[in-house]
Amino acid sequence: MQLNFYNSLTRSLEEFKPLNGKTVGFYSCGPTVYNFAHIGNFRAYMFEDILHRALAYAGYTVRQIMNLTDVDDKTIRGALQQGVPLKTFTAPYIQAFFDDIKALNIMPAESYPAATDHIPEMIQLVQTLMDKGLAYKSPDGSVYFSVDRLPGYGKLAHLDRSQLRSGVRVSQDEYTKEGFGDFAVWKSWDTGDGDVVWDAPWGKGRPGWHLECSAMAMKYLGETFDLHTGGIDNLFPHHENEIAQAEATTGKDFVKTWMHCAHLRVNGEKMSKSLGNFFTLRDLFDKGFTGREIRMVLISAHYRQPLNFTFDALEAARVSLRRLDECYDALAARAGDAAPGVMPQFAATQITAFETAIGDDLNTPEALAAFYTLIRESNSALPSLTPAEAAAVIAAFEKMDQVLGIVHFGRKVEAAVPADIQALADERQAARAAKNWGESDRLRDTLAAKGWIVRDSKEGQTLRHE
RNA sequence: GGUGCGAUGGCCGAGUGGCUAGGCAGAGGUCUGCAAAACCUCGAACAGCGGUUCAAUUCCGCUUCGCACCUCCA
Numbered sequence: 001m002q003l004n005f006y007n008s009l010t011r012s013l014e015e016f017k018p019l020n021g022k023t024v025g026f027y028s029c030g031p032t033v034y035n036f037a038h039i040g041n042f043r044a045y046m047f048e049d050i051l052h053r054a055l056a057y058a059g060y061t062v063r064q065i066m067n068l069t070d071v072d073d074k075t076i077r078g079a080l081q082q083g084v085p086l087k088t089f090t091a092p093y094i095q096a097f098f099d100d101i102k103a104l105n106i107m108p109a110e111s112y113p114a115a116t117d118h119i120p121e122m123i124q125l126v127q128t129l130m131d132k133g134l135a136y137k138s139p140d141g142s143v144y145f146s147v148d149r150l151p152g153y154g155k156l157a158h159l160d161r162s163q164l165r166s167g168v169r170v171s172q173d174e175y176t177k178e179g180f181g182d183f184a185v186w187k188s189w190d191t192g193d194g195d196v197v198w199d200a201p202w203g204k205g206r207p208g209w210h211l212e213c214s215a216m217a218m219k220y221l222g223e224t225f226d227l228h229t230g231g232i233d234n235l236f237p238h239h240e241n242e243i244a245q246a247e248a249t250t251g252k253d254f255v256k257t258w259m260h261c262a263h264l265r266v267n268g269e270k271m272s273k274s275l276g277n278f279f280t281l282r283d284l285f286d287k288g289f290t291g292r293e294i295r296m297v298l299i300s301a302h303y304r305q306p307l308n309f310t311f312d313a314l315e316a317a318r319v320s321l322r323r324l325d326e327c328y329d330a331l332a333a334r335a336g337d338a339a340p341g342v343m344p345q346f347a348a349t350q351i352t353a354f355e356t357a358i359g360d361d362l363n364t365p366e367a368l369a370a371f372y373t374l375i376r377e378s379n380s381a382l383p384s385l386t387p388a389e390a391a392a393v394i395a396a397f398e399k400m401d402q403v404l405g406i407v408h409f410g411r412k413v414e415a416a417v418p419a420d421i422q423a424l425a426d427e428r429q430a431a432r433a434a435k436n437w438g439e440s441d442r443l444r445d446t447l448a449a450k451g452w453i454v455r456d457s458k459e460g461q462t463l464r465h466e
Numbered sequence: 467g468g469u470g471c472g473a474u475g476g477c478c479g480a481g482u483g484g485c486u487a488g489g490c491a492g493a494g495g496u497c498u499g500c501a502a503a504a505c506c507u508c509g510a511a512c513a514g515c516g517g518u519u520c521a522a523u524u525c526c527g528c529u530u531c532g533c534a535c536c537u538c539c540a
Contacts, residue, residue, distance in 0.1 A: 028540095048540095159536070232470095235535075236469095236537080306471085307478090308477095316489060316491080369487055370488090379503095380506090382504085437499055437500070458498095
């Protein structure tokens, strides 16, 4: 199966080929754990999950690393405000992040290194940059990367330094930097940092944000690896600076393919904490939506297009998931214990369409179209399917679900039918057999009032709890 | 000011130089005692103005509007 990905570095669609056989090194920028992540944040993690799953589907061994930024201005500020140690402040948000990705059926990465656990590696990286003359210590004790000394700086963002200057109001006085575009790889301690401080050969302080990712990515994935992902807003300066730090240190290409996802929007604007227009998962759970429905909405648009978040879309996801469930259950009932036989042509056709869509830069909307077509044609073919064929169609659903992650995940477990409900249902069945329609309809209403939907079919009546 | 992206039917959202995206909602139908589900059919769109072309929603230009990035940001 061929995978083509849009590489932000070259601004073009490229066939994906790993650097080392069948193993893929894959680094994703993770959360800054100063607050609950909102669903805009999760759009990025969801895109990375689809990428992870697509690579696994295509037969690759995926080594995904996602960092946790647990030291920066916001985490330090939060810890100081609460009067607790930094780790005490960040721990609940780290836990919430893991709870949330589980609630969205996002596959775990290989590891989630925390910045504060990798300070020695970062100090070493800064030292190397200084030894090479690419970073310098400023009078206040901070260490800056000198953008001018690295040819090729700006290759990811496609910006040159002359363009950086205009329109940006940054007070030069705030910084003791030599060059305008220079960025901190080490921030010297000041009173606002409280007790968050580490010793380095050039003075006390803490690592710069961009440095964290370069150091941890290289530690876990090597000096050159396959994929690096994040939100589009990370492209500059964060990823540009990661490249600068890594390539200045090693003299080698840092990452072969960079992938960035577009933003989630609310009323046409980016969902962000600074705008205050965000929903956390908890907000949506409180409104009665499920992780499964949210997952469905997040994969319904292509990752490089802005996705407009609406409650209508969540409702639509709910209805279409119900259709999926009923189709799957009908197939399962038909299949019984049968082993999968030869896959019917209509299912094989949709698997091919599905793989083409995923291979085309993770086109999940197209993939979902194939998935829905499979549902429709399965329902249509159901009466004529043998148990072995039904089992084979189920296998087709399972196959697509390796990437989509929606078939089984988050399904409401069907409640056992209580005895009193069953008694009412039996009564209704008897009334129907006697063609006592008034009585049977009355009993149907009674069951509905108790939350049980009755549905008649050739095989008899079925009960579903709402 | 610089750079980049976008504008698709009631809503969400793909795609293509000529041939149905898909989902949700809506209309009609088949089935069913009725209902529900399922299936079938249908209506409905490619921001505006030019250009290229036998043919443009798709390519090019301009206009309008929107979004993002330009050292907090998924």
